[in-house]
Amino acid sequence: MIRVLHPGYYSTIQDMGRVGYAHLGVPQSGVMDRRAAKKINAILGNPMTSALIEVGLGNAKFRFESPAVIAVGGARFNVSLNGTSIKNDEAIIARPGDIVYFKNPLQGVWAYLGVRGGIGTKQVLGSRSYYTQITPHQKLYQGQVLPMGKLEDGLVDVPSSVICKEMDDHFISKEIQVNPGPEWSLLSLRERAVLMQSSFTISEMVSRMGYRLKQRLVHHLPSILSSGVLPGTVQTTSSGQLIVLLRDAQATGGYPRILQLTSDAIDKFVQKQPGEQIVFKMF
Amino acid sequence: MTNSDHPIEVKQYGEQGILLEWPKGISRAQLRNMLSYKVKIQKKYGSLLRESVLGYHSLLLVLDGEDIDMEGLIEEIQLLKKAPLISDEIVGIKRWEIPVCYDKELENDLEVIAQRLDVPLKEVIRLHQKQLYTVYFIGFLPGFLYLGGLDERLVLPRRSEPRLHIPQGAVGIAERQTGIYPQESAGGWHILGYSPLQFFDSAMEPPCFAAPGDQLRFVSIDREQYFKIRLLLDTGKYFPKYEMVEL
Numbered sequence: 001m002i003r004v005l006h007p008g009y010y011s012t013i014q015d016m017g018r019v020g021y022a023h024l025g026v027p028q029s030g031v032m033d034r035r036a037a038k039k040i041n042a043i044l045g046n047p048m049t050s051a052l053i054e055v056g057l058g059n060a061k062f063r064f065e066s067p068a069v070i071a072v073g074g075a076r077f078n079v080s081l082n083g084t085s086i087k088n089d090e091a092i093i094a095r096p097g098d099i100v101y102f103k104n105p106l107q108g109v110w111a112y113l114g115v116r117g118g119i120g121t122k123q124v125l126g127s128r129s130y131y132t133q134i135t136p137h138q139k140l141y142q143g144q145v146l147p148m149g150k151l152e153d154g155l156v157d158v159p160s161s162v163i164c165k166e167m168d169d170h171f172i173s174k175e176i177q178v179n180p181g182p183e184w185s186l187l188s189l190r191e192r193a194v195l196m197q198s199s200f201t202i203s204e205m206v207s208r209m210g211y212r213l214k215q216r217l218v219h220h221l222p223s224i225l226s227s228g229v230l231p232g233t234v235q236t237t238s239s240g241q242l243i244v245l246l247r248d249a250q251a252t253g254g255y256p257r258i259l260q261l262t263s264d265a266i267d268k269f270v271q272k273q274p275g276e277q278i279v280f281k282m283f
Numbered sequence: 284m285t286n287s288d289h290p291i292e293v294k295q296y297g298e299q300g301i302l303l304e305w306p307k308g309i310s311r312a313q314l315r316n317m318l319s320y321k322v323k324i325q326k327k328y329g330s331l332l333r334e335s336v337l338g339y340h341s342l343l344l345v346l347d348g349e350d351i352d353m354e355g356l357i358e359e360i361q362l363l364k365k366a367p368l369i370s371d372e373i374v375g376i377k378r379w380e381i382p383v384c385y386d387k388e389l390e391n392d393l394e395v396i397a398q399r400l401d402v403p404l405k406e407v408i409r410l411h412q413k414q415l416y417t418v419y420f421i422g423f424l425p426g427f428l429y430l431g432g433l434d435e436r437l438v439l440p441r442r443s444e445p446r447l448h449i450p451q452g453a454v455g456i457a458e459r460q461t462g463i464y465p466q467e468s469a470g471g472w473h474i475l476g477y478s479p480l481q482f483f484d485s486a487m488e489p490p491c492f493a494a495p496g497d498q499l500r501f502v503s504i505d506r507e508q509y510f511k512i513r514l515l516l517d518t519g520k521y522f523p524k525y526e527m528v529e530l
Contacts, residue, residue, distance in 0.1 A: 022334040022345070024483070024491045025421045025465075124485050133425050133466045134485055182294065182302050225307060226422060226429065228336035228343025230297045251336055252422030260297045 001065040001147055002053075002115070007140040008060030008102065010208075012130040013119050014247075015051040021125055022251040028231060029129035030247050032056075032110040032208060032270040034263070036074035040114035043071045043091050050118030050149070051128040053140070055111045056208075058104040060140075062113065064094040068148060069116035072100070075108025075271055076171065091116075107171040108271035109206070120149035131248060170268055174199070175281045177265040181233060183221060183256035191219045195258065199277045200242065206274055208248040213278075216240035221256045229253040232261035232269075234280075246270060291320070293361045295353055296343065299333075301360065305340040309431055311417055317342060318496050323363060328356075337420035337495050339429070377525040378415070379492070379499040381463070383454050384509035385476035392473045396456070399439060410434045411475055411501055416461065418497045426465035426483025426491045430499070433461045445471035452477045454501065479504075479512040480523055492523055 004011075014037070017030025031037040031054055041050050053062070058077060064070075072079050073088045079102050080086060081094065094100065094115075102111055121128050124135050132138045140146075187195070195217055205212035217240045229235070233245045235255035244261065245253070259280060261269055272278060296302040303320070305313055321335060321342055334345040346356070385408050387393060397404040416432040423429075433456065441457045446469065449455070453464045455472030464470065465482035478501075483491050493499065504512070515521035 019333055019347075021425075021490070022336045023421060023495075024489070025423060025425045025427050026490075125490065133483070179295075179297070182296050182304075225309065225339035226420070227304075227338030227341040228302070228334075230300055230343075230345070232297065250423055252338055252420065257296075263298055 001145050002068075002119075003063045003065055004061075004140045004142060004144040004146065005063050005099070006059060006061035007142055007144075008055055008058055010056030011060045011140040012054050012056075012138070012208075013051050013121050013140070013146070014054045014129045015118075015127055016049050017129050017247065018125050018127040018131075018134070022228070025251050026125065026134065027131060027209075027248045027250060029127065029131045029134075029208075031112070031129075032247055033074050033108075033112075033267045035267040036110070037112055037114070039089060040071045040073045040112050041118075043073075043089055044069060044114050044116045046114065046116065046118050050114070051121065052115075052119060053113040053146070055102045055113065056109060058102045058111070060102045062100045064096055064098045064100075065145070066096055066148070068094045070094045070100070071114050072102075072111060073114070074111040076106045077108075077111045078103035078106065079111065105273070109273055110270060115148050117149040120147040171271060173268070174277055174279050176269050176278045177262045178234070178259040178280045178282050179262065180282070181257035181260045182227075183224065184258050186221055186256065187219060187258060191217065194218075196280055196282060199279050202272045202274050202276050202278070204274045208246060210243050210245045210249055211269070211272075213242040213244065215242075217242055217258075219256075221258075223254050224256055226252045226254045227257075229257060230260065232263070232266040233257045234259035234261070244269060291361075291364055293357050295357060297345075299346045299351065299353075301344045301346070301353070301357055303342040303344070303360070307340055309339050309419065311431075313340060314417065314419060314496060320363070324360065327363075336422075338422075339419055375527055375529065376496045376498065377493070378528045379497060380524040381478055381480060381499050381501050382504040382508065382512060383412075383476040383478050383501045384504050384506055386506045386509075388506060389477050389509070390474075391476055393475060396437075396439065396473050396475065400437065402436060407437065407475070408503065410437055411456070411461065412503060414500075416499050416501075418493050418495050418499065420495050421491060421493075424465055424468055424483075425485075428462060428482065428493055428499075430461055431459075433459055437461075439473060441471035442473060445469055449474065450477070452479060452482075454478055477509065479509050479516065481516060498528070 014031040017028040038048050071091050201214040203212045203214045231247050235243045292304045331346050333347040336343040397407050414432045416430040419429045449464050449470045451466045453474045454476050455474050457472040
């Protein structure tokens with residue numbers, strides 16, 4: 001078991017999300033940075049779908065009440081085990097009483113604490129991912145005790161493709177790969193040029209639902225009749241505010257969907273902190 | 284009947300998504316066409332489909348798996364347009380009876396609504412109840428039904444200041460829409476009353492009793508009945524009433 005000593009700013013339990021309920025208005029949810037979570041689960045010998053603790057922006061402290069094989073990863077944090085720094089993406093042993101502390105992010109936003117066997121909280125609609133109206137809690141809370149799962153089928157073989165080399169520019173590169181969204185073709189050539197040639201800054205309005213960008217895109221598009229949206233969709237409001245929808249985004253929306261981030265780009269984008277700049281790149 | 288008289292645009296949306304779009308508009312005839320199309324796609328590609336999300340005039344398919352030939356699939360789905368619609372296969376739908384308590388003791392906006400619409404309070408309730416509403420799709424919140432069919436005389440702009448907390452079960456109106464808040468939420472709709480029903484329950488299968496294409500009617504109940512139904516629901520002794528009709 002793991003006791004939450006300090007929940008931090010935005011810590012939750014997440015796995016690969018809820019599948020097959022979007023038509024009932026249920027967001028997909030799931031880890032913000034899928035690549036990072038898959039890597040940790042692979043290192044721990046867990047199935048890809050095992051649940052982890054997701055720590056957003058830090059200040060989170062956990063105490064192990066029973067022994068566990070653990071690994072941390074995702075954003076680059078000041079993270080320690082009993083006060084001694086630990087590295088990302090390495091399996092280590094935690095003993096009862098050991099304390100893991102995520103202080104603050106050096107690069108990125110979302111960090112992960114994985115345990116062998118996964119976090120064993122109750123599944124709701126096929127997933128352990130926290131979401132306000134679906135799971136009993138929205139965030140981890142002080143004093144909460146989290147069960148760990150058992151690896152009943154023994155260790156899973158780790159495909160080497162999953163333990164991929166860290167892309168060196170993951171946290172540094174400003175380029176976010178996109179494809180046209182459904183309403184892209186309604187933008188004028190000038191509007192497209194501005195969208196693709198400008199730098200955009202991540203605003204302070206960031207959540208698991210989406211990130212708002214600071215600069216606006218002046219455009220002439222009307223709103224649309226509500227239609228399906230996806231994590232990674234870039235919407236623009238009538239006043240030109242750009243919103244990049246993320247894992248907890250609603251299943252449908254009424255703003256024009258001008259761009260769609262590739263799935264790799266979503267993992268890269270979510271790790272951008274407020275104030276950082278990005279540029280959209282389309283092949 | 285073939286589908287050629289209903290032009291559908293099919294395009295890729297995201298690496299694993301396909302968006303089908305019907306002409307912009309909200310109508311029962313089009314909804315019927317969309318639903319039969321959805322059935323046709325689910326029958327043909329069921330195992331490949333992760334999500335199929337309806338909008339007012341769209342259907343978003345999200346596919347499962349790594350190596351899907353998206354271009355080939357889009358072409359196939361475009362060809363489906365030429366295949367006869369399963370229009371003979373009448374889709375059975377449910378007509379739900381949704382109890383609503385319009386009693387002012389439960390803190391609603393009826394007086395303000397009546398004043399702003401310049402319609403007597405009792406007439407507001409009557410107009411809200413006399414209509415048969417169609418469920419177009421579910422979105423915004425888990426279990427939030429997008430309903431069509433509001434009487435023109437009840438069209439009112441949203442509140443200028445949205446409320447931070449609208450209780451679960453609140454039945455509201457805004458613009459041309461009426462809807463029920465499936466759980467507590469922020470929102471800018473005007474509240475007419477409260478339904479004791481649960482519109483989303485993850486312990487139920489399916490978690491949402493109503494489905495796109497279904498119809499519903501609001502039926503007035505008093506406070507005593509409102510609390511009684513809530514109590515019965517809590518103990519699993521109440522199920523929303525419906526009759527089967529043809530779409």
